[in-house]
Amino acid sequence: MDGQVILARLTGAFGGRILETHDYRGDHSATVDRSAVLDVLEFCRDDPALRFDVLMDLTAVDYLKYPGREFGPRFEVVYHLYSLPCNHRVRLQVRVEEDEAHVPSAVGLWPIANWFEREVWDMFGIRFDGHPDLRRLLMYEEFEGHPLRKDYPVNKRQPLIGPRI
Amino acid sequence: MGVGGFFTGKLDEAIGWARKYSIFQYPFVTACCGMEYMATACSHYDVDRFGAGLPRFSPRQADVLFVVGTISHKMAPVLKRIYDQMCEPKWVVAFGVCTCTGGFYDNYATVMGIDTIIPVDVYIPGCPPRPESVLDGLMKLQDKIAAGIQRY
Numbered sequence: 533m534d535g536q537v538i539l540a541r542l543t544g545a546f547g548g549r550i551l552e553t554h555d556y557r558g559d560h561s562a563t564v565d566r567s568a569v570l571d572v573l574e575f576c577r578d579d580p581a582l583r584f585d586v587l588m589d590l591t592a593v594d595y596l597k598y599p600g601r602e603f604g605p606r607f608e609v610v611y612h613l614y615s616l617p618c619n620h621r622v623r624l625q626v627r628v629e630e631d632e633a634h635v636p637s638a639v640g641l642w643p644i645a646n647w648f649e650r651e652v653w654d655m656f657g658i659r660f661d662g663h664p665d666l667r668r669l670l671m672y673e674e675f676e677g678h679p680l681r682k683d684y685p686v687n688k689r690q691p692l693i694g695p696r697i
Numbered sequence: 698m699g700v701g702g703f704f705t706g707k708l709d710e711a712i713g714w715a716r717k718y719s720i721f722q723y724p725f726v727t728a729c730c731g732m733e734y735m736a737t738a739c740s741h742y743d744v745d746r747f748g749a750g751l752p753r754f755s756p757r758q759a760d761v762l763f764v765v766g767t768i769s770h771k772m773a774p775v776l777k778r779i780y781d782q783m784c785e786p787k788w789v790v791a792f793g794v795c796t797c798t799g800g801f802y803d804n805y806a807t808v809m810g811i812d813t814i815i816p817v818d819v820y821i822p823g824c825p826p827r828p829e830s831v832l833d834g835l836m837k838l839q840d841k842i843a844a845g846i847q848r849y
Contacts, residue, residue: 670771671771671806679805686804687803687804689805689809691770691773691808692770692771692774693773693777693814694770
């Protein structure tokens with residue numbers, strides 16, 4: 533299915549809860565309101581015309597000091613969906629403020645979201661409500677902070693053993 | 698070891714000569730350098746010519762620890778424990794630029810050279826090092842073993 537048709541179907545079903553859509557040369561994305569994200573994801577998975585059965589990726593972006601977005605919501609959680617039967621893709625984004633950095637968990641829809649969300653929590657410090665086991669995935673328990681945040685000092689190391697440089 | 702100086706010197710030399718041709722290595726392979734390590738170990742370059750052809754996959758049976766590939770801070774306690782488990786005499790080779798200095802990684806995750814954790818005898822730079830430089834490093838290690846120089 534063509535990407536613009538996908539976006540039109542999403543806006544038709546959810547109206548104002550799809551905040552904005554974007555398409556450029558086969559690259560289609562929709563920004564979703566946080567309260568609607570689980571509904572939109574479930575619709576994408578179960579709708580007979582969309583059938584997005586694979587959560588390809590779940591990640592986040594830190595827009596701190598990003599030109600033009602200095603005052604907007606700091607984080608964006610990004611979902612990449614792919615449909616094996618229909619061979620089409622779409623990207624969904626959810627904007628999250630720094631002081632209330634939490635998103636509903638998608639583990640109930642795709643089990644793979646479990647580790648994706650643990651990684652996003654580890655790297656960006658965004659919590660996922662309803663996640664069964666939200667621990668760090670890549671860094672060790674003793675690590676303080678979230679290293680992919682733009683305000684994490686680029687040279688700051690927290691060694692378990694060895695010199696503290 | 699023995700009485701008169703003459704005899705002691707000769708025995709040390711004999712032990713050193715024997716040790717340098719029976720290197721049992723423990724390959725601690727974490728990253729892409731492992732490919733070059735395998736290339737060196739296989740028949741084209743044939744590390745067995747130097748008596749180092751039998752990797753032991755238990756540190757308790759190994760003489761030389763080959764640290765091959767990037768070491769992260771999460772991995773550092775594991776590497777230290779592997780080193781502590783090896784029997785003396787033991788030697789350590791830092792294989793590739795990541796183990797020597799951290800290489801081009803300068804971030805929250807990477808150990809800036811394994812010599813901040815354990816003593817190192819031979820550094821083999823390169824990203825990854827060519828098999829020739831690995832063999833050169835191995836021969837330098839053989840010289841140290843024959844001379845009885847250890848850093849543990």
